[in-house]
Amino acid sequence: MGMIVLGLRNLLRSKSRLVLIALLIGAPFFLLLAMQSIGQAVDQQTAEMNRNVNTVLQLRARGSMGHVNMSNQDRLLPDGVVEKVRGIEHVTQVEPYLLAMSPTTLPNFAMHVGLAPMAVKRLESHGESGNPRVIAGRDFTSEDAGQDVAIIGQGYAEWAGIKPEDMGKATFTVDPTLTHPVIYGIRRPKRELRVIGMYASGYVFGDLQLFMPIDTFRSIYGVDHGFSWVFAQADSVENVAAIAQRLQETVGDVADILAPKSAAVFTATTSRSVIQLASAGSVVAFILMIVVVFFVLLMQVRERAREIGTLKAIGASNGGVTIQFLTEALAFTLLGGVLGLLIFRLFGKAVTGQFFALGIGPFLPSQYKPLFESLTVSSNVSGSVLLLVVVVAVLAALIGSAYGVWQAIKLSPLEAMKDE
Known part of the structure; x- marks a missing residue:
């Protein structure tokens, strides 16, 4: 017991050494916690998207894409479909949409989407996935219903010359008369919308969309009845097949019913790069922590060979x-770990996002960066991760110290003092 007390007292023999070792151990500890936090944020976002993907069914008019100005693809679902879908058991949410195409630089085009202000903003071709993250300005509110406002994708905004700092002041002119090889013009007046927000989806074509309230869309394009798409949200994955069957029976031959699968691919491709980089960063940080702890404690033991020789000489x-x-190594490690955890809890939420943007962002495709730079990173640490980190750090410290002590104590007291 006396040697344990002596080991703890030795921590305070040199305050500068105490601070230096605590910082050296705390730095990789903080780095590892930051990488784990990034990985958890991406996992949570991906899990949320997967929950939406796996429980959503889409209805379109039979044999039609449902775009109000697309040649031979402009048939819409009748109004009554929405109420029929709402009446099906295990359907928790029904969201109708209207879509129109608008030409950009040939041969490309963008998508204009009308939806209820609080509905999920879904992506064309990957419509079952969302919400894309608003990176500038604000999202819709219930007060925006019927108003001349819009949220624009970052790719569409770049084409239109709209910048993030312009949100709330910038305007976008919707011109229904524009044509394209697959789009016909609609004789309706132009409408100027105030752009209140900009989003990023991590998907190139998904960023070429303009969202507006559905009543505003109807007014602009002159669509009094019908819907392009209707999405039905199931209460669980297990009920999706039964709901699909009931939809077919209830709606009849007017609709094609899609159980979307493409968003699973979208989710994977959007997040896979980030998860792999975050995992690689965690492994590097883990190895760095082991190496730093091992060698810091090894060197601090070796530098005190004279002290070991003296202790042996006095019995x-x-x-x-x-x-x-x-004991001293264990105390140093726990102190450094507490310091690293404290710094992470105080500054991790702010620093981790910047660290991610600087350390991982350059390795990502450009369209992913705005989406993941704005990840909601938490400074909370799961107990299992913290326990694993502490156990590994303590083992590295004990092994490093034990190795240094073993090298010293196998010498005679005189040799140990000369060895230093």
């Missing part, structure tokens, strides 16, 4: 000397 046993230094 301390090899076991007692070992216990003293292992």
Whole structure:
């Protein structure tokens, strides 16, 4: 017990050494927690998207894409479909949409989407996935219903010359008369919409969309009745097949019913790069923590070979000397870990996002960066991760210290003092 107390007292022999070792151990500890936080944020976002993907069914008019100005693809679902879908058991949410195409630089085009202000903003071709993250300005509110406002994708905004700092002031002119090889013009007046927000989806074509309230869309394009798409949200994955069957029976031959699968691919391709990089960063941080802890404690033992020789000369046993230094190593490691955790809890949420943007962002495709730079990173740490990190750090410290002590105690007291 006396050697344990001596080991703890030795922590305070040199305050500068105490601070230096605590910082050296705390730095990789903080880095590892930051990488784990990034990985958890991406996992949570992906899990949320997967929950939406796996429980959503889409209805379109039979044999039609449902775009109000697309040649031979402009048939819409009748109004009554929405109420029929709402009446099906295990359907928790029904969201109708209207879509129109608008030409950009040939041969490309963008998509204009009308929806209820609080509905999920879904992506063309990957419509079952969302919401894309608003990266500038604000999202819709219930007060925006019927108003001349819009949220624009970052790719569409770049084409239109709209910048993030312009949100709330910039305007976008919707011109229904524009044509394209697959789009016909509609004789309706132009409408100027105030752009209140900009979003990023991580998907190139998904960023070429303009969302507006559905009543505003009807007014602009002159669509009094019908819907392009209707999405039905199931209460669980297990009920999707039964709901699909009931939809077919209830709606009849007017609709094609799609159980979307493409968004699973979208989710994977959007997040896979980030998850792989975050995992690689965690492994590197883990190895760095082990190496730093091992060598810091090894060197601090080796530098005190004279002290070990002196202890042996005055009668301390090899076991007692070992216990003293292992106690000291354990205390140093726990202190450094607490320091790293404290810094992470205080500054992790702010610093981790910037660290991600600087350390991982350059390796990502450009369209992913705005989406993941704005990840909601939490400074909370799961107990299992914290326990694993502490156990590994303590083992590295004990092994490093034990190795240094073993090299010293196998020498005679005189040799140990000369060895330093």
